Amino acid sequence: MNEGIGHCPIDARLQHMLSEPLVITVSFLYLGLLFAIAYWADRRADSGRSVIANPTVYALSLAVYCTAWTYYGSVGRAAATGIGFLPIYLGPTLAATLWVFLLRKMVRISKSQRITSIADFVSSRYGKSHLLGGLVTIIAVVGVLPYIALQLKAISSSFSILIHYPEVMLPGSAITLPVWQDTAFYIALLLAAFTILFGTRHLDASERHEGMVAAIAFESIVKLMALTAVGLFTTFWLYDGFGDVVYHAQQAGHLKTRLIPEGSANTWFSFSLLSALAVVLLPRQFQVAVVENSGENQLRRAIWLFPLYLLLINLFVLPIALAGQLQFAGIGVDADTYVLTLPIAHQQQWLALFSYLGGLSAATGMVIVETIALSTMVCNDLVMPGLLRRWRYQAASMDISRTLLLIRRGAIFVVLMLGYSYFRLAGEAYALVAIGLISFTAVAQFAPVMIGGLYWRGGTRSGALAALSAGFLVWIYTLLLPSFAKSGWLARDFLDLGPFGITLLKPQALFGLEGLDEISHCLFWSLTFNIGAYLIVSSMRLPNADETTQATRFVDAMKHSRPIAASLWRGSAQVADLINLTARFLGEDRARESFTDYFSNERNLDDDAELPADAETVEFAETLLAGAIGSASARVMVASVVQEEPLGLDEVMDILDEASQIRAYSYELEKKSRELEAATAELKAANIKLLELDHLKDDFMSSVTHELRTPLTSIRAFSEILRDDPKIDLAERKRFLGIIVEETERLTRLVNQVLDLAKIESGHAVWTSSEVDLVEVIRHAIDTSGQLILDRGGKLHHRIAVESALVWADRDRLMQVMLNLLSNAAKFMAKEAGRVDIELRQEPALYRVMVQDNGAGIPREQQTIIFEKFRQGSTNSAHPMGTGLGLPISREIIEHFGGRLTVKSTPGKGAIFSFELPCATCGAANPSEKTGQEA
Template identity: 50%
Template sequence: MSLSLVIGCSLAYISLLFLIAWWVDKRAERGVSVVNNPYVYALSLAVYCTAWTFFGSVGRATTGGLSFLGVYLGPTLLAPLWYMMLRKIILISKNQRITSIADFISSRYGKSTTLGVIVTLIAVLGIVPYISIQLKAVTFGINTLTHFKSGAAPAPTSFWLDSGFWVTVAMASFTGVFGTRKLDPNERHEGLVAAVAFESIVKLITFSAVGLFVTFGIYNGFGDLFTQATLREDTAKMLTFESSGITPFSWNVLVMLSLFAIILLPRQFHISVVENTSPRHIPKAMWVFPLYLLLINIFVLPIALAGKMIFDAGIHPDTYVLSLPLEKGAAWLALAAFIGGFSAATSMIVVEATALSIMFSNHILVPLLIRMRSIGRNHLVNGAARLLDIRRISILLMLFLAYLYQKSVGSTYDLVSVGLISFTAAAQLAPVVIGGLYWKRATHQGAVAGLIVGFIVWAFCLPLPSMAQAGIISNSFVNEGLFHISFLKPYALFGVTGIDPITHAAFWSLLFNAWTYAIVSVNTQPTMLSLTQADLFVNIHKYISGHEYDILKREAKIGDLKAVLNRYLGETRTLALLSDYQVYNKVVLDDHQTAQADLVSFVETSLAGAIGAASARVVIDSVAKEDPISLDEVMRILDQTREAVQHSRIMEEKNEELKTLTLQLTEANVQLKQLDRLKADFITTVTHELRTPVTSIKALSKIILDDYARLDEERRTAYLQIIVNESDRISRLINQVLDIEKLRSEEPVQQMEQLELTEIVLHAVDGVQQLLTERNIKCTITPTNLSLPVNGNRDKLIQVVVNLLSNALKFCNQQEGRIDIHLKQKDRFVFLGIRDNGPGIPAQARQLIFEQFTQLHSKEQGKPHGTGLGLYITKKIVEQHHGSIRVESEPGHGALFEIILPLSNDEPLDRV
């Protein structure tokens, strides 16, 4: 196969990745998150499966049998605990805006700079070799495709002919573009994640295709393949631990190492925590990700067995995935498999380089530059741009280191061995992370000491001997022990032999690490900041009420939020709102706790309803502070306007408060004025109504007094009768004004009792019987035997009926007066209708007759002898009895007043 074809395909594939990442980033900018999906999350986690998995597992299986599986069973075993542990780490990290595993550890132990540096160094030194084997794997793959069975590839004469170099350059540019597009305080790179998830699919499909080809194409399925394998001594050895020389102890340690690695490897922490879009994705990932691991491992052993049976020693087992299809003439499958392996390598390199560069720039370069005052204090914009440059330089540095490592040391080891050295390095973080999550007493000093001791033991037992073997340092300490002390041989500490170097190093380093961490922790006192951070990490659920988080995280003291709500919404509504929130979210709010973003948003939304969204924002901002962002130290130095902004926020808040108060006062004033005017109107009207009868009385009595003798008997009597009538009118008016005052105070009706409406009506008619007879008016009541129980005050209800009857009397036809009273019950209401045969009420007057001082006038008679308050009072009394009154009339055909009251023991009735 030609080199140009392989390179061409690789470039095309990388272009495709660029396209995917670019598209997803574009969508993310528009607010559409493609990666906010549990399956994408689970697939992106599969960045765990690197070229090591793709090529190296097969190679490993040829020597270690099934031991390669330990690397995948560890993560599988941990998966059930993600539900608690990963969720907790994510909540803490989002809460604290943590951007890397180094940041996480440094934050936990009092935002320690020292710890940030130590963890970053461990990560860089431990992981760079791991990156280098990815580069090696790709170079290896290209050589296999282009020089299969045509002799080994010639060593490149200069670096620009070295495919490994160009892979490095390609990866550096991809990471540079999508890992540092902008300075996102959350360090989220959606395009990158999408590309990684896509590569995971490519990995699985291509590897399974090779597996199927080997198992069912070359052999007749699993049974055939395994049966044939049992027949050969070298392949039969691969089928059990015992025969392949794997000790039970080393298996257990391997499972443990990988269990730690799935969360502690910088790229795994980055993908599973920093890039996580929602903790809701965890449950699905808990089974999807292990399933992915299972699927990609099914064919490892079959491919290894097949390769062993088909090839002689001349073919490196790490290349079986490519060489088996090539041998059997499936060149296209080999090319696809290469792309799969290429995917595995590139996704690992890109994510690992991003994660490492974040750590390296945030914990080493930036603090260094700040100390050198190389980042100006007044260059906010330039500062951000410069930080991105620093990030890019870090990426280049990481990849260059990896390339150098591969050129010098890397070639002497197989893929898996180098990977396991990295695993052991990452595992050094386990005690401080697990202790940090669940052990509040752990101190900064303990963490520093544990990490340093663990790192030294690891370095002494793994990378140093490998460097010695590569001839970089003297080999003597490996065989004779450090300082010629035989207890200090890197592969046999304290004289313990018979364990493979990885297991040996992992055991001793973690043992020393954990013990140092624990012993130093209990013997030192934590600082104040370290204590509060410890509480936040261990009891994160106390601090977080929801499971969601905003991109723009704000938090505020619950007490402050309450105070703000109280001020704007009043105590009652505030209490109601907050208790709703507590019930709905199943949390208990404590004034001294910090409210998380969702509560802050909830309060803001509630406030927005009262004072408008913009004002609400200003008010909330005055009490809420935004979380310190990842580069908080830098940003704090860069941002000196912060205090001024804070100050002006407070001013704005006060201003807003004043405006609201003024508005409230104005409203109250308007209301008061209106009330005042109503009162004045009432008094004017009442005065006028009182003066009128007084005028008649005064004038006529003076006439009688002055002209007593000159007046004839008839006139005297008539004038005296008028005086009596007008006096009655005055006293009636006074009573009614008093009634209205009583009704106005809206006191509930006194002495409610169960009454019989029919009886009330009969009583009232009895009262006006004399008038009826005098005016020759015929009055009927139908029916009189109906039981209509209502609740009410007897006197008041009688007043209502009398008022209506007087009204009817007044307007009745003068010659043949007629009043018909109807009683009936319908549903839960009783109806009382009183109909007269007077002139009726014009439509426009029907609206007004229930208002105060409205009277109907007839052309001939002028004003009737009423006060204009009767119907108003009647209506008010009926309403106090939860009833309603209405009028029906056609001019010329009389009027019907109808009262509707609820039946006794019934619900109040809304107005009809």
């Protein structure tokens, strides 16, 4: 109890419940739970019900940003600097507003190019350079590895604090335990196993690690709940709320009068900027935010939910810090441990255990994702280029996919062990404690080449290399080496006096710049050199063909959904070669499946390995490979099976210019072509209609010619006979002349009727419309043509039931109809005892006129035909001498006045032609309606 906290005396033996085996068991149970969640999520993903497609899960996975450094360290920073911990979270909050531009674009590019790490992103942007990818990887590993070590240290020290419960005993400054007794070592091994299991399920690193992401999202919930629980306990159990904590702190003099120390405005800003960059550029953040993103729309929820998470996790930081300072006043308890030591000091063993688990989740989440991200980079950008060089001299085994998986798993193991080693070596050294912001500053070096590359086409590979190298060297000189010196690993002289005593080169007051904190100082100088080198070196030459191609793909990523740059390739390749190549890296089955999918879904082609590959197919193969081995290596591999003709810069520029012009016009064109299509369809319809009409007209003309030629034939024949043969006797001569006259009359009639019908059909006929008495018309018709019937030996009967029958019509036209019907009846009535009956009837609102004969009748199939032009019924042997136009004209006339002309006939029993016309005086139909119908 020698280090026990004063005001809560307790009996150690009674309270000592958090034994070492218990804490170890709980730790391992917790990791087991992570395994279970990851396993469950992977199974769900396999069955197509992805968990991480949920935007909330995506936002939670982004919270891997909050590591043990946040969990324990924020309170420490708050105790030391007031609100100095907040820029780390305010920066990302503000940056989130711009994610719809920046992050969305990165996601779009990464998905279409199958980019799997930030190293791959930079390498791909500047012409798929191995050198650049390697440099980014080295910066990331050097910058971030100590950060992993810090997490292991947090796990290790929180463990050792917890097992001393209920005493508040801080771990000693030196790690005395041998490796095999160090819990952190076993945790590291377990995390390696987890990462290998859920991080390398697929060879294609561009495929999402669903299980891993689900586990990370779960960890984010755990750490938030744990920190909140400690915060609630501190604020509302130990004290009476926020105000009470502040009151006591003020009384005790712990509350700083100014929360922002004098002259720290630079720090405030540079920390915010740093965090805003790090939240996307840290390898683990790029992994969860870009690589694991399963849909651009997830960003929309993330941009407010992630900042909300940051706010919540920081809500209780200040009260905990103040309470810790009050509770542990005068006792040397590190503020970084308050989250754990406050519950311990107040014998809240379960809360202490929960708090420990929160810290564990914050640390493990970071380690898992960071390790996956780093191992992908190490594998694709450091190991692969070496292997490719070796394979140039010595053929690789046919299936490299297993080798690749082994490399990636090995890389995971190596990265974790390196992290652990650094933790063992560095111990309590300053270099480890301050690593959070030092890491942030290292990855901030990626910002100019990343963001510049997204919006500026002029950046070149050499510009990017110069920028990264300059920034990285300045970072080493102004931040890393000084941290080594402060840890006692280097002589401090170079820090205090400058190298070789040159004051102007003092690492933390470079060129005499003083008054900044070391982070702001480093950030300023490193970014200045970085951006300067990027702009100057890039401006020394034009981007070459490769760089221009990639620049277009990146800068114009949001402008087109399909990469236009597929056309930026010329050469020849066989599909079979490409499939074999990808099979070596992805395995036979997966390669075949991908190509079959591609051919059937994207190209609508049958999978045919015999074909020569076009540019788009080569592009597809390269992208597919990029997902597994990185874009630079994929380029090298594809080039090995493809006869490529290098394109000159001019050609690339030409194609791009053309492509952008085409894009500009394409919308216009699409619109035009839609209009054209519509117009074409209309034209087609009109044309079909015209053709039909033309056909009808042709038929009509042909019929008319036929009908004209027939009487002409007789006229000409008889005329010639009469002319050539003067010896014909008189009776014969008279007969022939009679025929000529008859045929001439027929001809006249025909011509008149054709003209008449043409007029009616074209609407040019002149109609007079007045009240006409049907009774009078019928009587007149009987007077005119009754004789015709009598001449042919028939009898005419009529039955007119009304005095008068007024209809709206043209009297002459109606007469024409009546005469036509009567002459037809006369023609067709029975030869012997022929009889024609006329009847006028009144029916509701109309009058009906019927003309009946007792002839042969009209077969059913001819009853409609007879109303068609030139289709006279031809049932009897005596040719009717009709024109074949009488009935069609009559029907037109009757219909013009709103009536109907029909025929009823039973073959053998004569025919009844009847027409009806609306009654003009019945009121049911008025004239205006009728004229309406004719229009």
